[in-house]
Amino acid sequence: MARPTIRDISRVTGLSTYTISQALRGADGVSEDSRARVLAAANDIGYIPNRAAQDLRRTNRDSVGLITASTSNSYYLDLIGGIQSTVQSLAWTVIIADVAVDGHYDAEQEDRTVRRLIEARVAGVISTLTLSKANTELLSKWDIPIVFVDSSPPAEAPELPSVTTDNYQASMQVGGHLAGHGYKTWLFLAYPAIWSTRVEREHGLRDAAASADAGLVVVESANDAVSAGQALKSYLDTATAVPDVLIAGNNPMLLGALEHLQLRGLSIPRDIAVVGYDEFAWSNLIQPPLTLLNERSGEIGQQAARTLAEIILAQDAAEKRGESSMPAYRPDHQLQVGAELIVRQSCGCGPVGHHSFTPQPTIPSAKGR
Amino acid sequence: MARPTIRDISRVTGLSTYTISQALRGADGVSEDSRARVLAAANDIGYIPNRAAQDLRRTNRDSVGLITASTSNSYYLDLIGGIQSTVQSLAWTVIIADVAVDGHYDAEQEDRTVRRLIEARVAGVISTLTLSKANTELLSKWDIPIVFVDSSPPAEAPELPSVTTDNYQASMQVGGHLAGHGYKTWLFLAYPAIWSTRVEREHGLRDAAASADAGLVVVESANDAVSAGQALKSYLDTATAVPDVLIAGNNPMLLGALEHLQLRGLSIPRDIAVVGYDEFAWSNLIQPPLTLLNERSGEIGQQAARTLAEIILAQDAAEKRGESSMPAYRPDHQLQVGAELIVRQSCGCGPVGHHSFTPQPTIPSAKGR
DNA sequence: GAGTGTCAAATAAACGTTTAGCTCGAGCGG
DNA sequence: CCGCTCGAGCTAAACGTTTATTTGACACTC
Numbered sequence: 001m002a003r004p005t006i007r008d009i010s011r012v013t014g015l016s017t018y019t020i021s022q023a024l025r026g027a028d029g030v031s032e033d034s035r036a037r038v039l040a041a042a043n044d045i046g047y048i049p050n051r052a053a054q055d056l057r058r059t060n061r062d063s064v065g066l067i068t069a070s071t072s073n074s075y076y077l078d079l080i081g082g083i084q085s086t087v088q089s090l091a092w093t094v095i096i097a098d099v100a101v102d103g104h105y106d107a108e109q110e111d112r113t114v115r116r117l118i119e120a121r122v123a124g125v126i127s128t129l130t131l132s133k134a135n136t137e138l139l140s141k142w143d144i145p146i147v148f149v150d151s152s153p154p155a156e157a158p159e160l161p162s163v164t165t166d167n168y169q170a171s172m173q174v175g176g177h178l179a180g181h182g183y184k185t186w187l188f189l190a191y192p193a194i195w196s197t198r199v200e201r202e203h204g205l206r207d208a209a210a211s212a213d214a215g216l217v218v219v220e221s222a223n224d225a226v227s228a229g230q231a232l233k234s235y236l237d238t239a240t241a242v243p244d245v246l247i248a249g250n251n252p253m254l255l256g257a258l259e260h261l262q263l264r265g266l267s268i269p270r271d272i273a274v275v276g277y278d279e280f281a282w283s284n285l286i287q288p289p290l291t292l293l294n295e296r297s298g299e300i301g302q303q304a305a306r307t308l309a310e311i312i313l314a315q316d317a318a319e320k321r322g323e324s325s326m327p328a329y330r331p332d333h334q335l336q337v338g339a340e341l342i343v344r345q346s347c348g349c350g351p352v353g354h355h356s357f358t359p360q361p362t363i364p365s366a367k368g369r
Numbered sequence: 370m371a372r373p374t375i376r377d378i379s380r381v382t383g384l385s386t387y388t389i390s391q392a393l394r395g396a397d398g399v400s401e402d403s404r405a406r407v408l409a410a411a412n413d414i415g416y417i418p419n420r421a422a423q424d425l426r427r428t429n430r431d432s433v434g435l436i437t438a439s440t441s442n443s444y445y446l447d448l449i450g451g452i453q454s455t456v457q458s459l460a461w462t463v464i465i466a467d468v469a470v471d472g473h474y475d476a477e478q479e480d481r482t483v484r485r486l487i488e489a490r491v492a493g494v495i496s497t498l499t500l501s502k503a504n505t506e507l508l509s510k511w512d513i514p515i516v517f518v519d520s521s522p523p524a525e526a527p528e529l530p531s532v533t534t535d536n537y538q539a540s541m542q543v544g545g546h547l548a549g550h551g552y553k554t555w556l557f558l559a560y561p562a563i564w565s566t567r568v569e570r571e572h573g574l575r576d577a578a579a580s581a582d583a584g585l586v587v588v589e590s591a592n593d594a595v596s597a598g599q600a601l602k603s604y605l606d607t608a609t610a611v612p613d614v615l616i617a618g619n620n621p622m623l624l625g626a627l628e629h630l631q632l633r634g635l636s637i638p639r640d641i642a643v644v645g646y647d648e649f650a651w652s653n654l655i656q657p658p659l660t661l662l663n664e665r666s667g668e669i670g671q672q673a674a675r676t677l678a679e680i681i682l683a684q685d686a687a688e689k690r691g692e693s694s695m696p697a698y699r700p701d702h703q704l705q706v707g708a709e710l711i712v713r714q715s716c717g718c719g720p721v722g723h724h725s726f727t728p729q730p731t732i733p734s735a736k737g738r
Numbered sequence: 739g740a741g742t743g744t745c746a747a748a749t750a751a752a753c754g755t756t757t758a759g760c761t762c763g764a765g766c767g768g
Numbered sequence: 769c770c771g772c773t774c775g776a777g778c779t780a781a782a783c784g785t786t787t788a789t790t791t792g793a794c795a796c797t798c
Binding site for chain 2: 783784785786787
């Protein structure tokens with residue numbers, strides 16, 4: 001028997017397919033005796049249900065999609081972990097879909113990916129990037145709830161849920177620390193703005209620079225280390241002076257920057273200080289140890305999954321009552337999670353004891369922006 | 370219209386579902402006129418096919434499963450990339466399934482995962498670890514071909530295809546280099562042997578140590594940085610002397626080891642030299658820059674996917690001819706890919722110019738082991 | 739004008755489950 | 769002994785596609 005079906009079990013046990021189905025998934029209406037026979041037979045012939053047939057027939061959907069751009073950014077691994085852990089407790093599964101084609105974001109790939117998730121009839125979507133207007137509308141047409149994670153909802157649909165680091169506050173914190181060092185020329189090496197965090201980070205840095213009377217230059221490159229290195233090179237080649245500090249927008253940017261600074265023979269933090277945005281495993285082993293912002297990505301992932309689950313369950317309940325099957329979003333579905341700066345030495349702080357850092361009054365965080 | 374089906378398009382256009390189906394996927398037997406009407410209508414009402422229904426009805430399967438343990442080991446990201454790129458060109462999709470539950474391999478999770486892949490009726494499986502006898506048999510009962518990647522087939526089924534780094538040769542290479550430095554006491558910090566590469570690496574190191582008249586100690590820990598650090602600590606706490614060189618079995622081991630050595634205040638390579646097994650992005654920025662073995666994981670992934678695709682296509686063809694639907698494996702489905710040592714400074718080689726390294730005759734690689 | 743071939747399109751039967759609705763007996767109270 | 773309930777199980781109709789087979793219209797040939 002190459003690919004046994006429920007009917008094969010039926011044949012073997014002499015029970016109807018109904019009974020088999022009930023017995024297999026532990027529903028009642030089946031005697032203990034029959035259930036045992038069914039399970040034995042199933043195990044015996046190596047039966048494994050056909051997911052496609054189940055999905056087709058069942059009404060309740062039990063998977064959610066996660067849209068990601070360049071997973072290779074190790075920051076996302078924690079995020080995924082957080083999502084998985086929450087979703088697994090509901091016995092759902094996560095479909096991870098990367099919209100980057102060899103490392104670069106690709107708009108058509110975004111379209112294909114959203115389509116694929118709808119084809120799979122996912123119950124909901126978590127997206128790490130702001131989706132296009134068309135895709136947001138498509139998902140909403142299919143009544144599929146979306147939660148943005150570490151990215152903001154598109155401008156056309158600002159009411160959509162999101163869970164993010166408080167990037168503005170975080171950037172103010174970074175900026176405050178740099179101000180404390182007395183740095184006056186800041187260079188922000190940034191990734192493109194399809195990742196909406198870029199905008200918030202820049203905004204926070206700009207405000208911090210202003211209140212510290214420092215100058216901020218923004219250099220943008222594609223979201224990978226090689227491009228970042230090249231962008232930095234072009235900038236430094238033409239700049240009149242090396243900036244006091246380089247702020248890397250994320251880890252690929254940081255990697256590219258460090259490689260280029262090493263190549264150029266600039267010493268950190270003597271010639272130029274460096275700070276970055278994502279804590280990662282090796283940061284303390286790099287020379288000098290890196291001062292980084294620690295985003296609590298695992299926690300963010302969990303929160304996002306919880307929010308999505310809540311919306312889906314409410315939606316199912318409403319549908320069961322015969323009400324609208326549109327997902328219902330609430331204002332408290334928009335969450336911000338704090339982040340803290342991990343101060344090591346690349347910012348100019350010395351090993352414990354000998355630092356050239358003057359604490360400054362904390363810049364008040366802007367409320368309700 | 371909340372969730373439009375093919376019948377809705379049928380209703381709108383006045384054509385039968387047959388015609389819609391043909392038109393949508395570009396088959397012929399449909400006039401250009403009708404096709405245009407169908408596509409317009411589909412686009413208009415936002416129709417997206419139901420994957421479950423397609424999968425159920427279609428005979429040809431078009432997804433493959435990838436079994437992984439702890440994806441967070443960044444080494445796998447390239448591997449996955451290589452597989453994706455090959456598989457995408459066939460318009461298939463990859464289902465990635467991690468059998469680690471919070472970072473640790475879990476046997477039950479392996480069983481669940483294999484089941485899940487069979488439920489999805491995948492056309493084939495690529496596994497990064499040696500599967501249990503039961504799971505191998507289960508897959509073979511369902512006529513699902515398996516290719517092992519960076520791991521060997523289980524002892525019970527040695528004929529199964531595999532694509533691996535030539536770990537023995539690679540370890541001999543590592544060992545040869547260490548011998549050239551004149552190191553006499555080697556410490557191999559290893560992960561558990563469910564990853565079969567561990568065995569081959571140890572074997573190669575052992576032979577290299579023997580022929581260099583050096584002593585090899587193996588310390589094993591769970592496959593994560595924290596456990597590795599602890600294992601190293603326990604060993605060093607009781608050892609009479611610090612070994613000449615530490616060989617980290619993979620990146621989590623390396624990370625744990627470096628953290629612990631830093632904590633202990635041992636200087637690399639003065640007090641102890643260090644080499645590792647997987648090249649990664651930050652390796653050149655660590656102090657001192659790390660000497661690592663560069664496995665060509667992208668290439669390995671591509672090869673594995675190509676091999677699997679070949680087997681699946683042959684299987685489909687055979688089935689179409691009414692022959693056996695069992696996958697046919699050939700001896701040339703077992704491949705080994707070379708690796709080269711990237712020499713930096715953690716092994717004791719100085720910056721270009723001042724090294725204390727004496728080249729040694731290359732240890733001949735054992736043929737046909 | 740009968741036979742033949744071609745093309746577009748329709749019909750209806752799958753695919754492997756789940757599930758609403760029904761049947762059948764047994765048990766039980768009156 | 770009647771009517772009722774209840775549990776165990778059956779039958780058959782879904783779910784949304786694909787596809788083997790059939791139909792019908794039209795053109796072409798002898």
